[in-house]
Amino acid sequence: MSSADPLSWLDRRAAERVDAGLRRELRPRAAGAASIDLASNDYLGLVHHPEVIDGAIDSVRRWGGGATGSRLVTGTTAEHELLETELAEFVGAEAGLVFASGYAANLGAVTALAGRGTLVVSDAGSHASLVDACRLSRARVEIAPHRDVAAVDRLLFSRTEERALVLTDSVFSADGDLAPLDELHRVTRANGAVLIVDEAHGLGVRGEGGRGLVHEHGLAGEPDLVITATLSKAFAAQGGVVLASERVRAHLIDSARTFIFDTGLAPAAVGAARAALGILRRDPGMAGRVLARAADLARIAGVPQPDSAVVSVVLGEAHIAYEAAQACIARGLSVGCFRPPSVPEGTSRLRLTARANLTETELAAIATILGEVLAEARGRRPVLA
Template structure:
């Protein structure tokens, strides 16, 4: 044990020396454009609360109503006694919202992908994954025992080459819809065309597109007008929806199979039903309040225009995720600290979360931000650029 602890201590020191050690900040109060850390308020561009719903009065009221109706805990797994009417209604509403025959609710997006992928593919099968996919897709693929083939980011030509020469009985293409560190959108039309051509399934992780993209916020598939029984659609409910949880939607038989075989659904205690009642209220706001997405698009354009003259590039993105790539880990931390001193919170993202030499500031915008707050961030970065640029 002493040797193990010494090794871990050395590894932590190495992380610190490479500017890769992570740390948490304790936040007081609700999510919003202003976050309180201790007794100091920060203008925050670090949250995935893209529509500004996490502290909405209608959601708070719905949570209270769910608390009164169901109490706090679900008591057991969904297949024992934890599947409530609230969750049943939520699954029905989510399936209708994204235009799928059926949906299944999961506790988190990570748990969803860890359950979905091994239920669909196993030894002898092949999974094809975009190089920049989120960790939960990668971990789900590794857990499955299937052959795991990685294609370069958004490279449909390379994916076709891999699919064409593959003879596995079952092939599964997995991809983020909106890539969480770059903010770009996957070529979903081309991915689906290849899956149809080479008899493969397509799992789309729309964690960062659900609620933001498509008519009424119905997601990335709706953004492209795509529908197919080959697609399994996973959306998360703790980002634009402002609450917690995730779901997968698709062909009714596929969803039934996941209910029977997804271990992260079967063997975990069901989520508190009060979250489902809250999500039903959230879904209505996502559907009806188009002004939130319109305002968000305006803020994105304002930010990109304001940062265009910096020596550091902002990656192409039409989503609330805007990545200012500075390459060097130390510089990313210095810029984060420089903004911190100005009362602005933007996280520095470093390897291994992103590829080597692509350290960045990951700026997340929300419909709750104002144009004046965007301008404050722009001014703050230009001030730092005079020193570091």
């Protein structure tokens, strides 16, 4: 047996990532930082809203700092159930079930509804949480080309399994493009399958008053459709939720391991999310303002107008995108930087996320900073479409 360091391979892997421009670092931000934020998913600009902060504080005062246990033991409060009822009513679903994160909601929903003897068909652009859910599902998994409804139909029609699930984001997080939900639901229903739609980037942005892309397509409340979502984006908090029929909710309570064996969502997050939802319901025009600001950002960046809050500026190689992101940060503009494996090789990019409360002054500063940074980045290498 060798006495060599059994983890020496980590050093080699780290060096390879540095060479490829793929090394990642944690960069703590200071409270009250003065930079303009185009990196977070705070789509409605509510994370610092006084009502959201008060909602979190009030919940902590009533229920304490933590949920204290699994939701099946001590971790469910009256406020958890109020949040579930309010979210379900908002999107037009029969019932809701809150999880500790959006990731946990996707893992719980897919693994509890799949299993051996099931076919799972997932879009090639599905979020990593859906990818991991597929891996843990014990089902046969097929990956359909991005937004290819005909491929989904063929896979469902030719299956030998009795049960089948189709998985998709409503708004894809890297490019901001939309799933063809009408067509997907049609072929899913025709083949006796269930459609699971991750509305993480759709809620608060698409649909009437921000009710999501499922609601926008008139599919809310369909018995063979399950919505998953996160509370950490438009709802300015933390946590995840599954919105579906009462019988799906009951099954998840009995079967979803990320619900049964995880500590419940912290009271502060529950209170903050309820407050954010209340603000959106009072001011449904916020969703339209997000899309308007996204159109402004696309115009500034010289890319096509988006269908969501996500504005993707493809720059090509990972080093170029990373250096452009750092140049933005140095000038007071925080942007996302997506590199492999988050996006395909050769399509590294700046990912700009719009907020409903971006001001004209901020947009003018963004135009100046991005104009300088993108001119330099695009001059180094042709932009890949």
